[in-house]
Amino acid sequence: xxxxxxxxxxxxxxxxxxxxxxxxxxxxxxxxxxxxxxxxxxxxxxxxxxxxxxxxxxxxxxxxxxxxxxxxxxxxxxxxxxxxxxxxxxxxxxxxxxxxxxxxxxxxxxxxxxxxxxxxxxxxxxxxxxxxxxxxxxxxxxxxxxxxxxxxxxxxxxxxxxxxxxxxxxxxxxxxxxxxxxxxxxxxxxxxxxxxxxxxxxxxxxxxxxxxxxxxxxxxxxxxxxxxxx
Amino acid sequence: xxxxxxxxxxxxxxxxxxxxxxxxxxxxxxxxxxxxxxxxxxxxxxxxxxxxxxxxxxxxxxxxxxxxxxxxxxxxxxxxxxxxxxxxxxxxxxxxxxxxxxxxxxxxxxxxxxxxxxxxxxxxxxxxxxxxxxxxxxxxxxxxxxxxxxxxxxxxxxxxxxxxxxxxxxxxxxxxxxxxxxxxxxxxxxxxxxxxxxxxxxxxxxxxxxxxxxxxxxxxxxxxxxxxxx
DNA sequence: CCAAAAGTGTTGGTTTTACACCCATGG
DNA sequence: CCATGGGTGTAAAACCAACACTTTTGG
Numbered sequence: 339x340x341x342x343x344x345x346x347x348x349x350x351x352x353x354x355x356x357x358x359x360x361x362x363x364x365x366x367x368x369x370x371x372x373x374x375x376x377x378x379x380x381x382x383x384x385x386x387x388x389x390x391x392x393x394x395x396x397x398x399x400x401x402x403x404x405x406x407x408x409x410x411x412x413x414x415x416x417x418x419x420x421x422x423x424x425x426x427x428x429x430x431x432x433x434x435x436x437x438x439x440x441x442x443x444x445x446x447x448x449x450x451x452x453x454x455x456x457x458x459x460x461x462x463x464x465x466x467x468x469x470x471x472x473x474x475x476x477x478x479x480x481x482x483x484x485x486x487x488x489x490x491x492x493x494x495x496x497x498x499x500x501x502x503x504x505x506x507x508x509x510x511x512x513x514x515x516x517x518x519x520x521x522x523x524x525x526x527x528x529x530x531x532x533x534x535x536x537x538x539x540x541x542x543x544x545x546x547x548x549x550x551x552x553x554x555x556x557x558x559x560x561x562x563x564x565x566x567x568x
Numbered sequence: 569x570x571x572x573x574x575x576x577x578x579x580x581x582x583x584x585x586x587x588x589x590x591x592x593x594x595x596x597x598x599x600x601x602x603x604x605x606x607x608x609x610x611x612x613x614x615x616x617x618x619x620x621x622x623x624x625x626x627x628x629x630x631x632x633x634x635x636x637x638x639x640x641x642x643x644x645x646x647x648x649x650x651x652x653x654x655x656x657x658x659x660x661x662x663x664x665x666x667x668x669x670x671x672x673x674x675x676x677x678x679x680x681x682x683x684x685x686x687x688x689x690x691x692x693x694x695x696x697x698x699x700x701x702x703x704x705x706x707x708x709x710x711x712x713x714x715x716x717x718x719x720x721x722x723x724x725x726x727x728x729x730x731x732x733x734x735x736x737x738x739x740x741x742x743x744x745x746x747x748x749x750x751x752x753x754x755x756x757x758x759x760x761x762x763x764x765x766x767x768x769x770x771x772x773x774x775x776x777x778x779x780x781x782x783x784x785x786x787x788x789x790x791x792x793x794x795x796x797x798x
Numbered sequence: 799c800c801a802a803a804a805g806t807g808t809t810g811g812t813t814t815t816a817c818a819c820c821c822a823t824g825g
Numbered sequence: 826c827c828a829t830g831g832g833t834g835t836a837a838a839a840c841c842a843a844c845a846c847t848t849t850t851g852g
Contacts, residue, residue, distance in 0.1 A: 348626050350581075351580075353581050353583060395578050396665055397659075400656040424653075424654040428627045429627075437624070439656070505831085522816070542824090544824075545827090545828065546821095546822070546823055546824075546828080546831070547831045548823070549830080549831060735804085757806085772851095773850095774802070774803075775801065775852055776802040777803060778849070778850070779804060780805090
């Protein structure tokens with residue numbers, strides 16, 4: 339390895355991006371927060387489940403790399419990304435010193451997934467029923483989840499995770515999953531009424547009264563003067 | 569450049585760490601938030617002010633690299649670090665594709681600074697009176713500041729920025745600087761009374777009543793049930 | 799004696815929480 | 826007719842924001 343002028347002489351660490359892509363899915367009362375995993379088709383950890391991700395290319399932005407890897411391995415595009423952190427613990431990758439930049443991706447509803455590229459299989463898993471993961475991806479996933487929880491009050495996370503039309507029950511369930519505790523239904527509805535509007539349609543589902551469907555009012559999160567006290 | 573098995577064939581980006589080291593300093597009524605800058609002794613940007621930082625070495629952790637660079641360039645150790653983000657915008661470094669991991673460091677009071685290593689000079693600057701900076705370090709500094717502001721309520725930031733003994737006036741001023749607005753003195757004192765205790769000493773300063781000196785009660789931030797509503 | 803910062807409580811408004819009943823549907 | 830989740834208001838408690846005067850010191 340040759341040292342160019344103004345750069346340094348040590349071997350460079352590799353740089354990867356990994357994406358924890360989340361979605362809120364499942365029938366209302368059993369709505370789950372799910373994360374997209376791929377089964378690795380290449381060594382190391384062949385056959386293990388892992389977060390989609392891969393090496394950053396020359397002159398490629400970090401978020402662009404995350405987008406590209408996600409598209410290559412799962413066919414998903416048009417996703418909102420939030421950077422979570424960079425992790426470079428020595429020894430975390432058996433291939434050598436590797437620094438990864440972790441992104442949380444937010445997908446609406448269940449998106450269709452195909453396995454391609456380095457992935458031999460791709461599928462959604464409920465975040466509380468995970469298989470063993472490759473590398474330190476369990477740790478990465480914990481961090482991505484913690485990031486989502488912190489961001490819940492400050493940003494339109496739910497907007498990006500729920501389908502375009504949803505019931506207030508689903509919205510509430512999602513918030514409860516992220517918060518890790520239950521909230522009062524009437525108080526919840528009061529707090530979010532400035533963010534959503536009825537679509538006029540409703541959803542017939544199971545042996546009970548149909549639920550009104552709502553959508554997010556565009557820009558409502560930005561207009562909300564304070565952060566939401568969920 | 570030779571591709572090893574299981575790694576990739578593209579040239580690797582370089583990885584650096586940069587540190588925005590903050591401290592709260594200055595006589596009470598004019599307390600400022602300051603950041604440590606070094607004057608670069610090497611190309612590119614020789615002679616420009618910049619955040620301390622440098623390349624991550626082989627098998628070196630990210631925070632360890634931040635610690636090492638700070639020590640090498642400024643002689644400061646024993647600092648608390650918080651990772652802010654990773655930045656890898658193409659073109660941000662004229663030496664080629666470079667990804668930096670940004671840390672915010674928190675130093676107590678004015679620490680003695682010496683310029684060493686790649687730095688020809690090192691000194692504290694008030695965050696609202698900055699010189700032009702090398703690379704994209706103005707942007708990095710903005711991000712580090714935003715990080716501090718967000719963390720203010722959730723973590724013992726002030727503990728790490730203030731000297732071991734301080735007046736409530738200083739504490740309040742620091743919070744005001746971070747918040748970017750003034751707060752009511754009596755309300756402020758009520759909110760922090762669970763976090764601090766009198767040392768018994770007081771500080772005589774200028775033509776007015778001496779101020780009681782306080783210290784942080786160890787573990788008080790952790791015990792605080794909710795995040796502080798500054 | 800004046801200027802400057804330190805110190806100290808109360809009140810009114812707002813926000814948050816807790817809580818219970820009826821409705822529409824499918825089985 | 827029953828089980829299931831959907832939909833709705835009110836009252837007490839907690840919290841927050843606004844506010845003014847007295848104290849101690851140095852010049």
